[in-house]
Amino acid sequence: DTEVTQTPKHLVMGMTNKKSLKCEQHMGHRAMYWYKQKAKKPPELMFVYSYEKLSINESVPSRFSPECPNSSLLNLHLHALQPEDSALYLCASSQLRGAQETQYFGPGTRLLVL
Amino acid sequence: GESVGLHLPTLSVQEGDNSIINCAYSNSASDYFIWYKQESGKGPQFIIDIRSNMDKRQGQRVTVLLNKTVKHLSLQIAATQPGDSAVYFCAETYPSHNDYKLSFGAGTTVTVRA
Numbered sequence: 001d002t003e004v005t006q007t008p009k010h011l012v013m014g015m016t017n018k019k020s021l022k023c024e025q026h027m028g029h030r031a032m033y034w035y036k037q038k039a040k041k042p043p044e045l046m047f048v049y050s051y052e053k054l055s056i057n058e059s060v061p062s063r064f065s066p067e068c069p070n071s072s073l074l075n076l077h078l079h080a081l082q083p084e085d086s087a088l089y090l091c092a093s094s095q096l097r098g099a100q101e102t103q104y105f106g107p108g109t110r111l112l113v114l
Numbered sequence: 115g116e117s118v119g120l121h122l123p124t125l126s127v128q129e130g131d132n133s134i135i136n137c138a139y140s141n142s143a144s145d146y147f148i149w150y151k152q153e154s155g156k157g158p159q160f161i162i163d164i165r166s167n168m169d170k171r172q173g174q175r176v177t178v179l180l181n182k183t184v185k186h187l188s189l190q191i192a193a194t195q196p197g198d199s200a201v202y203f204c205a206e207t208y209p210s211h212n213d214y215k216l217s218f219g220a221g222t223t224v225t226v227r228a
Contacts, residue, residue, distance in 0.1 A: 042203055042218030056213060090157050099207055099214050100146040100165055105157035
């Protein structure tokens with residue numbers, strides 16, 4: 001089973017709202033990732049967690065706040081977003097961090113900021 | 115079959131023909147490569163991978179070729195079917211700041227003609 005689940009599937013929010021995206025995997029993977037994907041573009045890395053600790057932050061604005069409460073869950077807290085933050089937000093996981101670790105992706109949350 | 119010598123953003127293939135999707139990667143230190151398939155409204159789905167110590171790997175109806183000399187990766191799909199219509203991304207893992215990153219190519223949109 002290589003399933004990563006994400007909720008919600010779709011989210012519409014205003015620029016003053018606070019919302020959260022959730023990601024879950026039960027494969028025992030110890031590395032989890034957030035990516036942002038704009039239309040017709042490849043995914044771009046935002047954050048990496050390894051053993052529930054943040055290991056990479058790709059200079060993401062502070063209006064995006066990741067959280068890894070346990071080894072199966074990854075959240076992305078959103079606050080005061082801009083319309084240009086509208087995108088597909090993808091979660092991925094891999095067994096470990098490493099050079100030859102396969103990342104498995106969830107279906108994404110399609111976010112629209114009004 | 116149909117192929118592209120250089121990376122092109124789109125590929126139109128007759129059903130039943132073979133497809134070849136090409137990808138040039140940038141980092142000579144990359145040592146792991148993955149092909150993902152992304153259907154409309156879904157997250158990237160793992161297809162096949164190859165390590166840098168190999169030059170060919172076969173899966174079910176798919177073959178990946180790696181030429182490290184010219185930093186070129188290709189995905190061959192045999193007997194292309196309508197369900198193969200999707201965007202295909204190559205991705206490379208390379209070392210970065212005592213860690214590793216997965217970087218995606220621009221993607222090729224494959225359309226299968228009936």
